[in-house]
Amino acid sequence: FDVVLFFVVAGSNLQWVATAAAAGPSAVPVWLIGGFAMFVPLSIAVVFLSSHHPDEGGLYMWSKRAFGPFAGFITGWTYWASNLPYFPALLYFAAGNALYVAGVKGSALAASPGYFILVALAGLALATIVNVYGLEIGKWLNNVGALARWVATLLLVALGGLAWWKFGPATHITAATMRPGLQIKDLIFWSVIAFAWTGPEAMPFMGGEIKHPRRTIPVGLAMAAPAIAVIYIVGTLAVLAALLPRAVNPSSGVVQAIGDVATRFGWNAITPVAAVLVALSCLGSCGAWLGAVARIPFVAGIDHFLPSAFGRMHPRFGSPVAALLTQAGIAAIFIFLGQGGTSVRGAYDVLVSSTVVITMVPFLFLFASAMKLRAETWTPEMVPIPGGKWTVSVAAFVGLITTIAAIVFAGFPADDDPNKPLAVVKVVGLTALMLLSGVAIYLTGRRRAASLS
Secondary structure (H helix, E strand, O other), X not given: OHHHHHHHHHHOOHHHHHHHHHHOOOHHXXXXXXXXXXHHHHHHHHHHHHHHOOOOOOHHXXXXXXXXXXXXXXXXXXXXXXHHHHHHHHHHHHHHHHHHHHHXXXXXXXXXXXXXXXXHHHHHHHHHHHHHOOHHHHHHHHHHHHHHHHHHHHHHHHHXXXXXXXXXXXXXXXXXXXXXXXXXXHHHHHHHHHHHOOOOOOHXXXXXXXOOXXXXXXXXXXXXXXXXXXXXXXXXXXHHHHOOHHHOOXXXXXXXXXXXXXXXXXXXXXXXXXXXXXXXXXXXXXXXXXXXXXXXXXXXXHOOOOOHHHHOOOOOOOOOHHHHHHHHHHHXXXXXXXXXXXXXXXXXXXXXXXXXXXXXXXXXXXXXXXXXXXXXXXXXXXOOOOOHHHHHXXXXXXXXXXXXXXXXXXXXXXXXXXXXXXXXXXHHHHHHHHHHHHHHHHHHHHHHHHHHO
């Protein structure tokens, strides 16, 4: 059950529901296309790789086995680095929704960078602390986040359905309005949807702490997949039932839709409850990802690419403390870097784009690893995949093409960004900084490992 909830909280996020609703009814077929182009291939690749190699470290270990230590390190490094701007973006979304707890008074802080920075730092600190206490404690934040997300989604769907029945849909959904566009803003949206469908790869990072990971991970993923699809697709339709796409704020659209319908029915007390649920769901996601990706520098510490402190677990709690504290510190720096020289909305867009671009780099290695390792011998304890090697090959190829397209599309700035050149420089600069830093750390670590031997 804990694994299912982890996949739900790691594999879905209500911020993408708001982003999709802002794009209009065309988001629905894009969700479906993204699911088949990214989630399904990724799930097949993860089930195959985790079944063959269930060791702690996930895609770091898979790439290392397929292409050697440099590929393994860069895969793990970029995946880890991608979460550094993701944490601030996620917590900015939580902060935007939390404003609805205060009602009209909260709107005064909607454009306040100071408020968003403080909330993001506080959320980051909380997620870090519970993970330092280990998976037995950290899982409760994950579980609370997953349950809060599910309750918030059910509330959104119920109110959206009531609004549709009582007042008619705010957004008319027809074959014409559901046709996906191909303008630059649409291509950027496609890349975000591809990113939104990632998450199946997270649990294998903690393979060493899961009972019977070869069986538990595929079963947990299969049970979580329908819930993730409902959250994304039905959630988007519910927002569109309450609001016009142009009225949806991507950083608070879910609570915005709930609040709009609740106000029309005179149920104002529902809005702050929904705001708390969405904020809790974001904290759960932050905790889940913070704990999962901390295993990457932990394994890198064992391999001597990072100082030995990263490769040690806390003697009592069994958590990689050095990795957790380091990534929390760097993520805090990203909060300030993303905000610098722009508005709250601009900072949010830059953080999201940077996350998408950097995240997709390790997926290139993941799908390539699946293609190379598919020839390995299958043993009885491994999970059988219908179609065997052929299915793995097709899934890896489709996933690889989707990943390349997402990287290209995510590099474009948003149409309403007040400073497009600065946004591009930030996205490209942050990506280049992370890649070059990884190469430098790898070379330094290799020299350290050579001196130790």
